[in-house]
Amino acid sequence: MDKFYIEGQLNKTLKKLKDIEFALNESSIVAITDSRGIINHVNDKFCTISKYSREELIGKDHRIINSGYHSPEFFRELWSTIKNGEIWKGEIKNKANDGTYYWVDTTIVPFLDDKSRPYQYVSIRNDITDRKNIEQDIKQMAYYDPLTNLPNRYLLNRRLKEVLLNKNDKHQTAILFLDLDRFKSINDTLGHTIGDSLLKEVGQRLKSCLRETDFISRQGGDEFIIFLDFINCKQEVIKVANRILDKLSPPFFIGNEKILISASIGISLHLIEDKQKINKETVNDSIETLIKQADIAMYYAKEIGGNNYQFNTPVLNEKIVRNLNLEKQLKQALEKDEFSIVYQPLVNLTNGGILRVEALIRWENSQFGMISPMEFIPILEETGLIVPVGRWILKGACNQMKKWRDDGIQLSRIAVNVSPIQFKHHQFIKDIKQILKDTQLEPELLELEITESVIWDIKESMKILKELKSLDVKISIDDFGTGYSSLSYLKHLPIDNLKIDKSFINDLDKDGEVIVKTIIDMGRNLKFNVIAEGIETEKQLSFLKNQGCHIGQGYFFSKPISPQEISELLLN
Template structure:
């Protein structure tokens, strides 16, 4: 009885579920509390069950297992089975069946253990191992385990690692047997460092692939065990290429491929040091494209970019291999010409650049692939010399920039050497530009009017409107000073619109005062003409002032037209539709193409004063003016000679059949008040000799 009690207590206290089943009836004879709790039954409920109710398998399988147990008279283990709970849910169990004899009856002792947590852990482990295998397969790195003495333990090449083809023959060998001695010693150094310090070691190396290309690798060595390291090798050719690209872009202009400002500064510093040591000269040049902004704004940035590329190619072709051209920014470029012996060497380079730019640029449209109209580009160049104009990079660049602005002042398309007085002039120009921004708002501009004379009748047939700037401190500022500044910074557009409205209003006022109608001529600057809405702006000025369009003359220079023939043609047609008079100004100074004279709707041709100035002493100018007058009359155009200042010029022009003239011989530009008084003077209509009266009037403001 004591033994039975101990036996029952042991069964009751065990953590596993234990119950006894009658072999014949499959009924439950006895069960401990653990199995009842596991399946959710009370003791009484559980004893009312059969083995078929508990095991969640088919009856045939249960009977087969019991038959096997009886036949073999042995222990039977079901390592992964299922028991059915009272609520119908299943629990994963490990079941062992033991055949025992009890009072002549065959009884099966069933021991059931809940293995749900173990199965979950096994599943997590399985997933983790699968994930690790997938990760290893996906890693684009070669992994090698090596001992501290350099013996290869194993190698796991990634599928897309192309450099090494096989590693099976490496396992078990020493690193000195696989690699050349010098390389093996290098690898062992890093392995020893990793083992001794415990820190990861990183190094890069190159490999030559089977196709002859060089592949760049990075190796990382980490301690992976006792006297053992893991070497992770990654191909970094793409990264190396990206780094090289970044390095290139850091020192080169992406658009033109030229060195950028940073790279130019480096070259200049090196060249200055060499020039100092060798006691030689060098030249620094600043150059840009004349009127590039107008082209860029009109034809678009895509065409502007290709023009910059073409410009860069032509400049580069003019230089020696030792010279450097860099894109400084926008349309500005710098040139370094080291190891020269005289200023003439630098002058030759500047002249070569100007000559290289003379042929027109033919550029293809970005979207259509069609060629844009031929573009004629000029450049202004400023030159500073070491050591005469500065001994450091900053001074040389600043002085070359000052020389560039002097080149622009002298009509562009030329080069100028730096002179000390240029910096003072540059400072004055900067101050003048700052004042110019406020001049229009402060009403410091005036419009002057210069009459145009028909020499056969002595009549005033027109007035050219000319803007003047009267600064309260500087006095009357020369148009040659402020108009290029306004053109460059864009202020010429609002200034030009103000002049247009003012001139139209004044002409309307003269008509209202009873004077015979005449035309007022207004210059359209290149920047103003390139505005896409120029026709609508002119129409608005006419509407606001009430002036009939036929009494407005718009003067456009031929260089402005030639910058973009298609655009110019469209704008001129729009202006002609308004009914205004159109004249081509400064004829003969640009391209003088018969083609565009015939194609475009001009009404008047103005001979530039540069031809009239030397008319008496230069027979070539006489021939040129004669040809211009004949050409104009042949195309049914009015022809006006500008800049007539002497009686000799007048007589020569008259002999060449020039009938309309303008210049100081007749009158200097007048204020609106003085121009009104001049219109009151009837003597102007007598004959051409009244020009002396005009001179007297201009000088003395007296009527004779």
């Protein structure tokens, strides 16, 4: 064969190899190591992504860029594959010289000698860091709560499924369903920005209460679910629950606000005998049942005052079913005309004369009969139905007051309770103006009773209170003494009355008398009328009169009665 032809073919082959090498170097990260893994060649792209110079890399092995992300088993499997002369493919997370991390899609090709033993390895890598970051972002959005960065319900379900399907030991597991007490009131009065910051800090405190084997997730709103694994006895769960309650008890300082909060915790246990009933077909139902049972127990903890934990029992299941049915019925109660308004007199404690009345809602349902306001009003507030229902009460009370006045019954005022949610609603002032216009009631005849929690957000509350005062509507602070009013704010509020909470009147021991006397003296000094509610005995009445309390109400004088009975009482 012609010598020049052979040289020409050789040159062509060398040119092709050079072109392939050039293309490879331009498109990929390349490294060549000997049979022991010692680096003897890297291209420019390897140096660029690893931020090491050639001199720093040559003679080292790949541990120089080990990120610590992968397990020893991962690398043992990799080396086992290539030492057997097989190609290995996979994704590796490495660490650059400046401490940053990057991901590479890697192919390692072993080159074999005439005895089929690897004498060198060529690693061809492609940078997939951006793709992995996007995947991580997607995973974060799919499985983590964006506010607290805690796992969400989807990740909790996945974790529970793994544990329940694979548990063969004798340990129990537990679900703790946690809901913050009065969080909605905090959100409505202080604003969502402070509410969100509070939730973040609550999440951090909760995490600090748990063991490494425990799992916490945020379900949304102010609800958190905690999963406890490797539980030997019920007492261990109780310890965790108490630790959580203690951890949440110190105040939270957010911006200029000092916020006290507590939680209600419901607990369901997954017992050892239950594990034998779980398989791939039933595991989702088992998870749903566990969470629902804990949710039911949480509602009971909240119902008995909050800041406590309760275990799920059959009795609690009945209670929650009733609450759910009540909620369903409440959504139709207005249009079915099931609500009514009764009125309780407020009397002059000096002469016993009736001065005004307070409007109180009642609900009689075709299915459940007469339901206590203590039971259905919290449901109205939780569902937001308190806004239209509150509007209905206001209009009904104002219409009744107008009718009494037109009939010559000279009540000085009618008082109506206003929920914090209703008070903060953007339509509230507009609703008041429209109701006064529609009923043609003089504004000074209407008195609105608000709770202390309304004035936590003093700037926003002051604006609304001033608008009400400009209309000449009267304002009372209801249940005074049970909240956290700042006395420095109280003296500047445009209010007319303080209503002493009936719990103080019910408990007139030595300390109780001191508290009531202090409130009366303070109200008098601040030029407020002081009203005592819940008066039931002659002894209570005598004490209040002696302390100079102006006005009172309670069963000692009259229970809440119908408009007709009020008319008869006053006319007689």
